[in-house]
Amino acid sequence: MVIAALVSFAILFVAWIVAPEGAAVTTTHMIEAEPATPEAQPLAA
Amino acid sequence: MPELNAGDTAWVLASAALVMLMTPGLALFYGGLVRRKNVLSTIMHSFFILALVSVTWVLWGYTLAFGPDTGLGIIGGFDWLALEGVTGEPSDTYATTIPHLAFMTFQGMFAIITPALITGAFAERKRFKAFVIFAVAWSTLVYAPIAHWVWSPDGWLFGLGVLDFAGGTVVHLSSGIAALVAALFIGRRTGVIGAPPEPHDVPMTVLGAGLLWFGWFGFNAGSALGANGLAANAFVTTNTAAGMAAITWVTVSWLHKGTPSVIGAALGAVAGLVAITPAAGFVTPAASILIGLGVGVVCYGAAQIRLRTRVDDALDVFAVHGVGGAFGALATGVFATTAVNAAGFNGLLNGNPGQLLTQVIGVAVVGLYSAVATGLILFLINLVVPIRVPDTEEEAGLDLAQHGEIAYQV
Numbered sequence: 001m002v003i004a005a006l007v008s009f010a011i012l013f014v015a016w017i018v019a020p021e022g023a024a025v026t027t028t029h030m031i032e033a034e035p036a037t038p039e040a041q042p043l044a045a
Numbered sequence: 046m047p048e049l050n051a052g053d054t055a056w057v058l059a060s061a062a063l064v065m066l067m068t069p070g071l072a073l074f075y076g077g078l079v080r081r082k083n084v085l086s087t088i089m090h091s092f093f094i095l096a097l098v099s100v101t102w103v104l105w106g107y108t109l110a111f112g113p114d115t116g117l118g119i120i121g122g123f124d125w126l127a128l129e130g131v132t133g134e135p136s137d138t139y140a141t142t143i144p145h146l147a148f149m150t151f152q153g154m155f156a157i158i159t160p161a162l163i164t165g166a167f168a169e170r171k172r173f174k175a176f177v178i179f180a181v182a183w184s185t186l187v188y189a190p191i192a193h194w195v196w197s198p199d200g201w202l203f204g205l206g207v208l209d210f211a212g213g214t215v216v217h218l219s220s221g222i223a224a225l226v227a228a229l230f231i232g233r234r235t236g237v238i239g240a241p242p243e244p245h246d247v248p249m250t251v252l253g254a255g256l257l258w259f260g261w262f263g264f265n266a267g268s269a270l271g272a273n274g275l276a277a278n279a280f281v282t283t284n285t286a287a288g289m290a291a292i293t294w295v296t297v298s299w300l301h302k303g304t305p306s307v308i309g310a311a312l313g314a315v316a317g318l319v320a321i322t323p324a325a326g327f328v329t330p331a332a333s334i335l336i337g338l339g340v341g342v343v344c345y346g347a348a349q350i351r352l353r354t355r356v357d358d359a360l361d362v363f364a365v366h367g368v369g370g371a372f373g374a375l376a377t378g379v380f381a382t383t384a385v386n387a388a389g390f391n392g393l394l395n396g397n398p399g400q401l402l403t404q405v406i407g408v409a410v411v412g413l414y415s416a417v418a419t420g421l422i423l424f425l426i427n428l429v430v431p432i433r434v435p436d437t438e439e440e441a442g443l444d445l446a447q448h449g450e451i452a453y454q455v
Contacts, residue, residue, distance in 0.1 A: 001127075002126055002127040002129060006105075006127065009100060009104055016174060017174070017178070019174065021174065
C-alpha cells in the first residue's frame, strides 16, 4: 500500500513536468482581460 | 504507556484546523497586494501548496522531519514512510497525551504554510510548473531537515538548546531567507522600478491578515500541545504582540509618511505574529508588548530599506518573515523565563546570557542553510524548467497566461 501511494504521487509529479505550458496568450484574450473603463455618468440633479 | 487526554486532543485537532485556515488567509493577504492580472496565480500558489504538501507530508515529509533520527541529528529516517506505524495511539516521543496522528497533522499544517510564505517574493513572474517542483523540493530538502534539527529531541539544534516554541526559525526565518534568495534569483518584475505597483484590493489583504491573526492562535497556543495554562499564555502573548506591532507600524508609518496606513496595520500585525511565534510559550505578556514594539519598528525599517534596493521581494516576505523571525528568535533569548515554561530556559534578562548566544547560533545556521539550499534548488530547477515566465506572459498577467482564467469580468 505504501508503494502504491508513492507511485501514485510520482505519476502526478511526472505529469506536472510534461504537462503543456499554460494558456496561449493571444491579442483577443488580452483585450478581453482588460478591465472595462467606466464611463463618466452625469450627476443626478 | 502514554494515556490520551480528551481536552488536549480536542485542542490540538482544533488548532490544526486553525493553522490550516492560515494558508487560504495568506492567499487572500498576498492576493490583495498584487495587481489584478495576477491575483488568481498568487492565490493558486498558496492553495495548491495546501493540497500538495498535505500529501507529501503524509508520504515522506513527516518521517523526515520527526521520524527516528538517522544518527547525526540531521534528518529523520524512513521508519514512518506514508505514516506506517503512526496511529491513533499516543507517540512515545511527541505530545504523549494526544494521538500520534493528531500531532502529525498539526505539524503538517506548519509544513504547508512555510513554502506558501515564500511565494510572495516571486509573485507576478514565476512559472507555475517551476513553482510546483520548487514547492516539493523545498519542503523536502529545506523545511523537513530544519524542523528535525530544531524540534526533534534528537535534532542537533534542539540538543544545543535553541528555543523555538512555534516556528520563528523553522517557519518564518527559513521562508523569509528563501524569499530573499528567490527574489534575487528571479530578478525584478518587468517595468517595476522604484515604488512597487499599488495593491489591487486592500480589503482582501486586510481580510487575509484577519484570517492569519485568527489562525495564529492555533499556530502558537496549539504548540503547547495541550489544553493548559501554557496554551493560554501563548494565546495571550500572541494577541498582545500582534496588536502592539500593528499600532507601532501604523504610528511609525504615520510619522514617516503622514498617513496611518491600512496596509501598514495589516503588515504590522503579521510582523508581530511572526516575532512572537518562537517566544509565545517562553515569555510573559509584558514581554510580548516589548517584542511587538520592537518588531514593529524593525520590520518597518527593513521594508523601507528594501525599497531602496534593487531586490524585488514583491510582497516583503523577507522584511516581515525573515527579519521578524530572526528578531523573535533573538528576543526569545532575551526575555525567556522558566516561570512561564519550566521546560524552557531563562534568557538574558533572567540571568542566562548564554541563551541569547544559543539563539544567535540557531538564527545563523537556519538562515545560512536556507539561503544555500534554496539557491541550489532554484538553480537546478532552472536548468530543466525556466523559473521565470517570458516577458509577454508577464505583461499579459499570470492569471491568463499561466492559468487561462481571469479574476474579474469588470
